[in-house]
Amino acid sequence: RKEVEQDPGPFNVPEGATVAFNCTYSNSASQSFFWYRQDCRKEPKLLMSVYSSGNEDGRFTAQLNRASQYISLLIRDSKLSDSATYLCVVNRNDYKLSFGAGTTVTVRA
Amino acid sequence: DTAVSQTPKYLVTQMGNDKSIKCEQNLGHDTMYWYKQDSKKFLKIMFSYNNKELIINETVPNRFSPKSPDKAHLNLHINSLELGDSAVYFCASSQVAGVGSEQYFGPGTRLTVT
Numbered sequence: 593r594k595e596v597e598q599d600p601g602p603f604n605v606p607e608g609a610t611v612a613f614n615c616t617y618s619n620s621a622s623q624s625f626f627w628y629r630q631d632c633r634k635e636p637k638l639l640m641s642v643y644s645s646g647n648e649d650g651r652f653t654a655q656l657n658r659a660s661q662y663i664s665l666l667i668r669d670s671k672l673s674d675s676a677t678y679l680c681v682v683n684r685n686d687y688k689l690s691f692g693a694g695t696t697v698t699v700r701a
Numbered sequence: 702d703t704a705v706s707q708t709p710k711y712l713v714t715q716m717g718n719d720k721s722i723k724c725e726q727n728l729g730h731d732t733m734y735w736y737k738q739d740s741k742k743f744l745k746i747m748f749s750y751n752n753k754e755l756i757i758n759e760t761v762p763n764r765f766s767p768k769s770p771d772k773a774h775l776n777l778h779i780n781s782l783e784l785g786d787s788a789v790y791f792c793a794s795s796q797v798a799g800v801g802s803e804q805y806f807g808p809g810t811r812l813t814v815t
Contacts, residue, residue: 627805635791636744677742687732687756687798691744696769 615680
């Protein structure tokens with residue numbers, strides 16, 4: 593079983609729609625959780641960290657469910673510029689980040 | 702100002718050759734990483750250095766050898782290149798090693814082995 597699993601999508605949504613997707617992780621000792629964004633042929637960039645209490649950054653909301661070992665990302669009022677691959681990233685209690693393969697979101701006009 | 706830079710951006714070479722990729726960060730970070738992203742888009746950690754000390758060495762063929770001359774640089778040398786080495790290689794850095802530390806990625810080096 594992979595350490596981090598994501599639905600690859602693609603999620604094709606119209607502008608203004610809400611899109612949400614999850615990521616599951618296998619190691620219950622995982623301590624830090626992140627969503628990174630990767631545009632086509634570019635490097636990954638941190639979108640947001642995910643805290644136990646859940647957190648919001650503008651139109652983006654991240655949730656963590658430790659009991660079921662998943663994190664989620666919700667994007668409200670989608671913009672064309674939100675089209676990207678969203679990488680779920682999990683950090684155990686060591687130096688390594690484990691990346692999911694990404695969920696592709698395409699926002700259409 | 703470029704935070705994490707890599708050279709070259711593209712590298713096309715033949716099987717059996719030896720090549721190097723260079724990485725530099727000007728963020729003052731202590732920790733640097735090399736990742737490989739294959740055609741299936743999985744990003745896999747290869748190596749990590751903290752203050753010039755190797756702290757992560759994943760199961761990578763010993764044809765791959767990292768070298769950190771100082772904490773701002775982490776280079777990757779690859780001997781006897783194989784077709785399967787074709788991928789995008791990302792360098793990254795973080796302020797400290799460990800839980801919760803955001804990583805900043807370089808633009809990637811697209812390696813094609815023919």
